[in-house]
Amino acid sequence: MARFILRLSGANKISSALDAIRSSSAKVVDQTARMLLVEAPEDEMMALKTSHPEFTIAPEVASYSIPPAPRPMLAGSGLVKP
Amino acid sequence: MATLDRPGMGGVIDVAASTKREQYVLLPPRGLRSDNKELGDFFGSLSHMQDPLSRVTRLFYGVSSVQVSTARTDIQVLDSIHEDGAKLVEMSPEGLSILRAAQPDIRVAPIVYYDVAVAPRPHIRQSASTASTLPSLSLPITVVSADNGQVIPGATVIGFTNFASKTGADGVTDANGNVALGLSGNPTELERLYVYPRGGWWPLLEENVSLSPGDVIKLTRIDLAQQDLLREKYEATATPTDGMGIRIGVIDTGAGAHPDLLISGGANFVAGENPADYGDNGVGHGTHVAGIIGARGTVPLGMRGLAPEAEIYSYRVFAQGTSTGAMNYVIAKAVDRAVADGCHIINLSLTTADTEIVLSQALDDARAAGVIVICAAGNDYRAPVGFPASYAYSVGVSAFGRLGSFPNNATQKGNAAPPYGADPNHFIADFSNVGPDIDFTGPGVGIVSTFPGGYGVLDGTSMACPAISGVCARLMSQNPTFLGLPANSSRVKQVHQSLVVQAILMGFGATFEGQGFVKV
Numbered sequence: 001m002a003r004f005i006l007r008l009s010g011a012n013k014i015s016s017a018l019d020a021i022r023s024s025s026a027k028v029v030d031q032t033a034r035m036l037l038v039e040a041p042e043d044e045m046m047a048l049k050t051s052h053p054e055f056t057i058a059p060e061v062a063s064y065s066i067p068p069a070p071r072p073m074l075a076g077s078g079l080v081k082p
Numbered sequence: 083m084a085t086l087d088r089p090g091m092g093g094v095i096d097v098a099a100s101t102k103r104e105q106y107v108l109l110p111p112r113g114l115r116s117d118n119k120e121l122g123d124f125f126g127s128l129s130h131m132q133d134p135l136s137r138v139t140r141l142f143y144g145v146s147s148v149q150v151s152t153a154r155t156d157i158q159v160l161d162s163i164h165e166d167g168a169k170l171v172e173m174s175p176e177g178l179s180i181l182r183a184a185q186p187d188i189r190v191a192p193i194v195y196y197d198v199a200v201a202p203r204p205h206i207r208q209s210a211s212t213a214s215t216l217p218s219l220s221l222p223i224t225v226v227s228a229d230n231g232q233v234i235p236g237a238t239v240i241g242f243t244n245f246a247s248k249t250g251a252d253g254v255t256d257a258n259g260n261v262a263l264g265l266s267g268n269p270t271e272l273e274r275l276y277v278y279p280r281g282g283w284w285p286l287l288e289e290n291v292s293l294s295p296g297d298v299i300k301l302t303r304i305d306l307a308q309q310d311l312l313r314e315k316y317e318a319t320a321t322p323t324d325g326m327g328i329r330i331g332v333i334d335t336g337a338g339a340h341p342d343l344l345i346s347g348g349a350n351f352v353a354g355e356n357p358a359d360y361g362d363n364g365v366g367h368g369t370h371v372a373g374i375i376g377a378r379g380t381v382p383l384g385m386r387g388l389a390p391e392a393e394i395y396s397y398r399v400f401a402q403g404t405s406t407g408a409m410n411y412v413i414a415k416a417v418d419r420a421v422a423d424g425c426h427i428i429n430l431s432l433t434t435a436d437t438e439i440v441l442s443q444a445l446d447d448a449r450a451a452g453v454i455v456i457c458a459a460g461n462d463y464r465a466p467v468g469f470p471a472s473y474a475y476s477v478g479v480s481a482f483g484r485l486g487s488f489p490n491n492a493t494q495k496g497n498a499a500p501p502y503g504a505d506p507n508h509f510i511a512d513f514s515n516v517g518p519d520i521d522f523t524g525p526g527v528g529i530v531s532t533f534p535g536g537y538g539v540l541d542g543t544s545m546a547c548p549a550i551s552g553v554c555a556r557l558m559s560q561n562p563t564f565l566g567l568p569a570n571s572s573r574v575k576q577v578h579q580s581l582v583v584q585a586i587l588m589g590f591g592a593t594f595e596g597q598g599f600v601k602v
Contacts, residue, residue: 005411005440030353030411034418034447035440037411056439063434064408066335066367066400067461067468067544070497070513071278072240075248 003029003060004045006036012054020048104518105160106178108169109189111446111475121187122166128159129169157181178518179592183582186575189474190518220262221270221295225255225277228300233259237301238278241265241293245273269294276493277301281366281538284528287493302489304530304537307382311487311525312374312549316388319602321556325389327565328555330375331420331428332548333413334368335405336361336398340532342379342386343372348396349419351412360396364403366533368396370540371431373532374548375555385530385537388552389559395423399432408432414444421451426558426565428453429551430476431544433460433468441470449475452569454577456551458543460515467519471543477578478519480594481511481526481546488528488539497527497541504589514543516594521578522585523595524549554581556602 006017014036021028026040026048037060038045049057108125116122156177161170173181182190221241225234235257242250243265250272253261263270269292277286283301309317329346338345338361348360362369376394377387397416399408413432420428428448445455456477460468471478485507488494499512510516511527524546530539557580558564564580567573585598 005414007414007440007443009443030415032415032418033422034444035411035414056443058410058439060409060411061438062407062409063436063438064399064406064410064413064432065434066365066405066431067433067458067542070461070463070511070541071238071493072242072245072274072276072496073248074240074242074250074252 001027001039001041003037003039005058005060006038006048006052006055007058008034008055017048017052017055020051024048103156103158103172103174104178105170105172106190106518108171108181109474110167111187111189116166121185124185124188125164125166125169128157128171129162129165175518175592179520179596182521183579183597186475186578187571221251221265221293222260222262223293223295223297223299225259225261225279225299225301227283227303229303233257234279234283234301235259236280237261238276239263239299240276240278241270241272242274242276243270243272265293274496275299278493281533282536284489284539285493286491287496288491302491304539305382306379306385306530306537309487310528310530310539311484312388312529312531312545314484314487315525315599315601316549316553317386320386320388321560323391324559325376325392325552325555326559327391327562328389328427328558329393329395329423329425330389330551330555331395331397331416331423331425332368332372332375333397333399333416333420333428333430334371334432335365335400336363337368337372337394337396338362340369340373340377340534342377342384342532343369344376344378344394345372345396346393347423348398349416350398351415351419352398352401353412355402360398362534363398363400364534365400365405366538367405367431367540367544368398370529370531370533370538371429371544371548372396374529374545375429375552377532379532385532387531388549389555391559392552392555395420395425410438410440414440417441417444417448417455421448421453425453427551427554428455429548430455430470431458431542431547433458433471435468437469437472442473445470445473445475449571449574452567452571452573454554454574456547456554458547459517459520461513461542461544462515463513465515467515467517471515472517472519475574477521477550477581478596479543479547479550480516480520480523480596481514481541481543482508482523482588482590482595482599483511483525483527483541484508492528492539494528494541501590501594508588508590510590510594511541511543513541514546514594518593520592520594520596522550522581522597522600523588523590524553524599550581550600553584553600553602557581557584557600560602 030037457471526546587598
């Protein structure tokens with residue numbers, strides 16, 4: 001199953017979505033005051049987005065990096081890392 | 083030719099025959115319509131400006147110590163969705179930079195044109211041995227310290243026989259400082275030879291060098307008594323209380339332990355790792371960043387950052403030994419924690435290519451809590467500014483360098499590229515990302531700072547970013563009224579505008595330097 005982030009906006013409480021999540025097959029992986037990290041089927045997340053518009057729901061992605069060290073590299077080389 | 087002149091309390095930028103005008107979408111902080119009168123009036127005024135539409139070549143502005151009071155730029159409104167909201171406009175980069183400084187609350191989005199996806203073409207890998215008809219050989223060389231001959235293990239050596247095609251060979255020195263490069267010819271003619279020590283010495287660049295087996299390469303040891311570009315720009319204005327009362331969150335690869343660093347707190351958010359392990363993850367990047375902001379050593383035995391009295395909190399978001407692949411959830415969590423911990427400034431020397439909603443919302447919340455977020459533009463060689471530096475509510479920082487601020491044989495000479503500044507020794511680093519999202523430029527070429535095991539030289543917008551964070555901490559500590567303000571977006575706006583007041587245009591153009599180099 002994919003992992004999704006639910007982030008609150010405004011003054012809403014995280015508990016408003018927890019009950020809905022617990023009644024589904026979604027699994028809460030981590031929780032903070034403003035966010036939930038859940039493992040769930042995408043269709044369940046789509047349904048949750050409809051029923052809880054106060055949440056922004058987005059997939060968890062591993063896309064952030066330190067800006068690469070500005071070094072020249074050989075063509076095709078992956079050797080030099082920051 | 084544009085002439086740049088900015089007296090301390092306002093002035094004129096003449097952009098006659100200046101840079102190309104671009105189209106942007108101006109938006110209120112949320113949605114398409116303003117939810118407060120000030121911004122609504124601002125957007126409304128754009129629609130009704132009496133003289134905004136000719137290709138006006140003078141940009142007027144006036145600034146006071148805490149707020150930009152007026153701003154007229156060369157905006158041409160092309161279309162409007164709402165009187166008090168979204169506008170399609172055309173303006174010069176200089177005009178946009180001034181507008182961003184005057185109205186940091188507005189969001190500026192570039193016009194985006196979508197293309198069909200084009201299948202990527204495979205790259206040809208070419209080693210020197212396969213590119214040559216000469217028999218392959220291994221070229222053994224040794225890397226040592228120039229001052230005492232100490233061998234240098236762990237140095238990355240890259241020899242280019244053809245720099246344009248990036249043909250050559252590379253390797254890492256062993257415990258005896260030796261490396262064998264798979265290169266043809268004897269002697270081997272190299273267009274360029276790069277040597278990057280892990281720390282302790284300046285990286286080396288030799289051009290058009292002839293190498294024979296057994297040759298010894300000598301590196302210059304870092305001398306903390308010598309000023310690098312950071313100290314050159316900021317040491318003279320340092321005071322003993324710089325940073326006092328200011329808390330800065332460094333969201334990075336972890337920071338410390340290092341004798342010159344006092345890390346006051348933090349957390350590790352990487353899943354499966356010890357949450358209390360917010361020290362350096364082995365990469366060294368976060369330790370270097372933290373040192374630029376707040377190292378507390380004493381020269382020449384140690385080094386000092388820009389705001390040594392600031393409290394530094396380290397929030398680690400990269401797994402042990404890595405500098406890529408940090409999760410959006412983890413970074414948003416770190417931003418939330420920094421806000422909850424009472425940080426006044428967050429330093430984000432990290433990037434991703436595309437705008438991402440989870441961190442965007444965390445940055446919105448940080449701003450609403452009065453926290454200014456300062457971000458590295460990215461090191462993709464003049465590519466557009468990466469996210470989150472490109473985000474409307476973060477402060478995006480490019481990197482500049484100065485010829486003469488590093489040893490003559492250092493790799494940093496290879497980072498010099500146009501545009502050069504009013505002082506022709508200054509340049510925007512060739513690797514720096516640039517564009518209308520740049521707010522300021524900072525020293526980012528040949529920067530000496532704390533590093534695991536001692537001190538290291540790094541280059542990048544990652545280094546320019548903490549320079550601005552550090553100078554922001556200086557500014558806030560020197561003006562205690564900032565800390566008396568309510569912790570909300572208005573405080574962020576005032577701090578940002580005070581940075582603008584302190585900024586000095588270096589003559590690169592707004593696309594490269596935004597409002598310039600912040601001097602406090």
